Amino acid sequence: MDGTPGEISAEQQEREAALVERVLASYADTPDPRTKQLVEALTRHLHAFLRETRLTEEEWKxxxxxxxxVGHITDDRRQEFILLSDVLGASMQTITINNEAYANATEATVFGPFFVQGSPDIGPGGDVAHGAPGEPCWVEGTVTDTDGKPVAGARLEVWEADSAGRYDVQYGDERVAGRGHLHTDDQGRYCFWAVTPTPYPIPDDGPVGELLRATGRSPMRASHLHLMVVAEGYRTLVTHVFPRGDAHLDSDSVFGVRDSLVVDVHQQIPTTPTPDGREIAGPWARIAFDLVLAPER
Known part of the structure; x- marks a missing residue:
């Protein structure tokens, strides 16, 4: 018997099914209906996986x-469990379920493991780079509702990796770079300086990296800039901006790319005047991206 379901005896199948029912019955007195639903569904699907794959005791260990x-490597600066959720597509599926399409609202994507509370207020036209290496990039756009009405005073959180593919928290020296927040003006407009997004590998020196190598998958993320928009009366939006033409758009390791979030990056020669008069010695870029918020549910 090689373990395929068709060659499992009826007696063995009955024993396995009986165990599933015993576990499910143990949750009968769960007081919270939602908790009861979750643990019962988890039990059914987990046991179905075990029985379908005929998991060995060595594989279980x-x-x-x-x-x-995964737990041991996770700390207040690195969240390996979120990374695991990301590469399994669980993060993106949860986001898809909880951010149903609404009119022309901007699509949401993965939060990622590198957001940090308490980012500096850079103000309109400020610079989130804070010295992070990379090509300067001017980012601008508007925040509106689905009827096109400007959303004034919306808070935009911005965070990104530098040109070396690292977030500030990965350096371990308490630097704050590549992150900040600002608010939209009365017309819903926003603008800031960042660095042009570049592709980078997710942290692959831990168990998640081992999983990727074992399955022949690349750790590379498509170039992106993180944006989170919070405004009273609207659904909080967590999204990315992806530069068009990136080589990893079709193979993003966390499945975060959506076609509607891919934008043009307009390269500027060194002599091109900047929107705010900033003097830049070398080339720079600009991105325009309008954000549309769905109403709060």
Whole structure:
């Protein structure tokens, strides 16, 4: 018997099914209906996976060791569990479920593991780079509702990797770079300086990296800039801006790319005047991206 379902005896199948029912019955007195629904569904799907794959005891132990390693490497600066959720597509699926399409509202995508609370207020036209290496990039646009009405005073959180493919928290020296926040003006407009997004690998020196190598997958993320928009009366938007033409748009390691979020990056020669009069010695770029918020549910 090689373990395929068709060759499992009726007696064995009955024993396995009985165990599933015993576990489900143990949740019968769960007081919260939603908790009861979640643990019952988890039990059914987990046992279905175990029975379908005929998981061996050695494979079970390796899975436990893997999850233990994910926990050990996770700290207040690195969230390996979010990274695992990302590469399995679970993060993107949860976002898809919880951000149903609404009119012409901007699509949401993955939050990622590198957001940090308490970013500096850069103000309109400010610079989120804070010295992070990379080509200067002017980013501008508007925030409106689905009827085109400007959303004044919306808070925009911005964070990104530098040209070396690293976020500030990955350096371990307490620097704050590549992140900041600002608010839209009375016309819903926003603008700021950043660095032109570049592709980078997700952290692959831990258990998630081992999983990617074992499955022949690349750790590369498509170039992107993170944006989160918060405004009273509207659904909080967590999204990205992806430069058109990036080589990893079709193979983003966390499945975060949406066609509607791909934008043109307009390269500027050194002598081109900047929108705010800033003097830049070398080339720079500009991106325009309008954000549309769905109403709060």
């Amino acid at each position: 390796r899975a436990i060791d893997f999850l233990t390693a």
